Amino acid sequence: MDLLRLHVGRRVRERAAIPDRLSLGAVAPDPADSIRERSFKFGIQIEPSTRSMAYHTINGRSFDMSRIDERVTLGETEIWSFSNDKAFAHPVHLHGAHFRVLSRSGGRRQVMPWEGGMKDTVLVYPTETVRVAVRFSAHRGIFPLHCHNIEHEDMGMMLNVLVE
Ligand SMILES: [Cu+2]
Numbered sequence: 001m002d003l004l005r006l007h008v009g010r011r012v013r014e015r016a017a018i019p020d021r022l023s024l025g026a027v028a029p030d031p032a033d034s035i036r037e038r039s040f041k042f043g044i045q046i047e048p049s050t051r052s053m054a055y056h057t058i059n060g061r062s063f064d065m066s067r068i069d070e071r072v073t074l075g076e077t078e079i080w081s082f083s084n085d086k087a088f089a090h091p092v093h094l095h096g097a098h099f100r101v102l103s104r105s106g107g108r109r110q111v112m113p114w115e116g117g118m119k120d121t122v123l124v125y126p127t128e129t130v131r132v133a134v135r136f137s138a139h140r141g142i143f144p145l146h147c148h149n150i151e152h153e154d155m156g157m158m159l160n161v162l163v164e
Pocket of ligand 1: 088091148152153157
C-alpha cells in the first residue's frame with residue numbers, strides 16, 4: 001500500500017555535523033565481567049481441555065504482579081539469553097537497563113547491523129536464541145521484562161526483576 005509520496009522541491013546545504021561522541025553516559029556492559037547467566041524461554045501454555053492457547057509465558061510462567069521472578073544486584077554484569085521455540089516473534093523489552101546484543105543462534109543466526117548499539121528491545125524470532133550482556137547500574141527497584149507485542153504481554157508474557 002502507498003502511504004506517502006515525497007516531492008523534492010529544491011536542493012539545500014546540510015549544515016549539521018555529527019558530533020565526535022554520540023553519547024556521554026552509556027558504557028556498554030562487557031560480557032567478560034559477567035558473574036551470572038540467566039535464560040528466559042518465551043513460550044505458550046496450552047489449555048488441555050480446549051487445546052487452545054491459555055497463556056503466553058516466560059520460563060513456563062505467566063505474569064503475577066505480586067511475584068518477584070529474578071533478583072539482580074545493582075552494578076553487576078550478567079549474560080541473559082532469550083529463546084523462542086514457538087510460532088510467534090517476540091520483541092523482548094527490558095525496563096531499567098540497556099543491554100548489548102552478543103549473539104543470535106537459530107533463525108537468522110547473526111547479530112543484525114542495527115543491533116550494534118545499546119538496546120532495550122531485541123526481536124527474537126521463532127527458533128532463535130539471543131544472548132545479551134546486561135547491567136542495571138542506575139536504579140534499585142522492580143523492573144519488568146516483557147514481550148512488547150501487547151497481546152502477548154497482556155496474556156502473561158512478562159516478569160518482574162528486582163534490582164537490589
Ligand atoms: Cu511476544
